[in-house]
Amino acid sequence: MSVSLISPNLFLKRGPSVQPPKRPDRKELFMKFDFGKEAYFDNHTHLLFTDRLVVTPEEFAVNYYHGVRSARDGNGKPAVSPDAVSHLPYQGVIMMLVHAMAQKFGCDPTLEAVTEARNSRTATPEALREYTRMLYEDENIVGTMLDAEHPMGERIGDCFPCQVFRLFRYEDLFFSLLKTETTFDQLLGKLLEGVRTAHSEGFAGLKGHIGEKCGFEVREVSMQEARASFEKAKCGDKAAVTSVYYAMFSHLLELCGELDISLHLHTGTTGFKTRTDVYSLDPILMAPYLKNPRYAKAKIVLLHGSFPYTRNAAWMAYNFPNVYLDLSQTQLWQGVLTSRILEDALSCAPHDKILLGTGQHWYCEMVWLAAKIAKSSLADVLGRLVEQNLISATQAQSSAKMILSENALRLYTK
DSSP, X not given: XXXXXXXXXXXXXXXXXXXXXXXXXXXXXXXXXXXXXXXXXXXXXXXXXXXOOOOOHHHHHHTTOOSOOOEEOTTSOEEOOHHHHHHGGGSHXXXXXXXXXXXXXXXXXXXXXXXXXXXXXXXXXXXXXXXXXXXXXXXXXXXXXXXXXXXXXXXXXXXXSSEEEEEEEXXXXXXXXXXHOSSHHHXXXXXXXXXXXXXXXXXXXXXXOHHHHTOSOOOOOOXXXXXXXXXXXXXXXXXXXXXHHHHHHHXXXXXXXXXXXXXXXXXXXTTOTTOOOGGGGOGGGGHHHHTSGGGTTOOEEEEGGGTTOHHHHHHHHHHOTTEEEEOTTHHHHTGGGHHHHHHHHHXXXXXXXXXXXXXXXXXXXXXXXXXXXXXXXXXXXXHHHHHTTSSOHHHHHHHHHIIIIIHHHHHHOX
């Protein structure tokens, strides 16, 4: 049995050949989305070193390690194990840092070489300030939200060469009052007065760790229950502390709405260390509680992308007009995933409620690298949306500007 093969060309009409329109090359397409010069706002940072002029490669790398402390130092305190340190040069964020710094300073792409390049430029406090200014200008970093325990009167923000806003740590006051006050009513009154004072002093937001302290499955707690639990809470009873905290938290949310001051809540696995009960750090657990109209005026910022619960956090920002999604920390520690994290955020959360940042601490290279990663990833994600004809180039550019800086500046500039 034989089978004859017929060329498909026999079925084509003869005539002038017509070439299909050329599809834009991906590189050509993405050229229009170079956000490198756009302003960037760091929505969450801690203090920078002003006197750490020389660091070792190990010190430079360990600063990016947020994992479990499985060893002890010379004083018996939890520390990073030698085994963990040995893996750090192969961690995604450090590989990206080494690559970016090697390109910037023209040195070998090794942790040792880029550390040496850094040290050669930070030999004096003045040189360190100039180095910091250079990196901030390089990525057009125009502002930052600083989380630090210091009073507003201390000029700690001087280490940042940009506009600085401040977060007030209400939990420091809460747990201090829990030790000193004799009734829940006294604690609540002094805490709310402390927040009013912080607002009048210029703090632009509040910061708390309700997920780690008590869990995000917040419930309504009456004044009667809080009063009855107060003595046990003072003695450290976990359930009683949670009841007192939740009762306080409801009044705090109402005050935030009244003062129009944002409440930043630590979410996800950031700062893992001993916090291994990650199931309690998913902000979607708070959804039933936030349906109460009593809290609708309080602007809540879910910090750090709630990773690995970013989609749930984006869903919260979609459903609750007063909830904002911050992606600080993810641009660094989950840098390889930034495009996918942005896809999760952009697909669900309103683009005018997405914020970026670092979770930076001690070293200014963090915000410089985070801005690079964010701008490159936004160009990638938004470029693909335009290529698929799902949004326009104008919409993409508008979203990028909002996410990179405009949303944060609008939220904090009154």
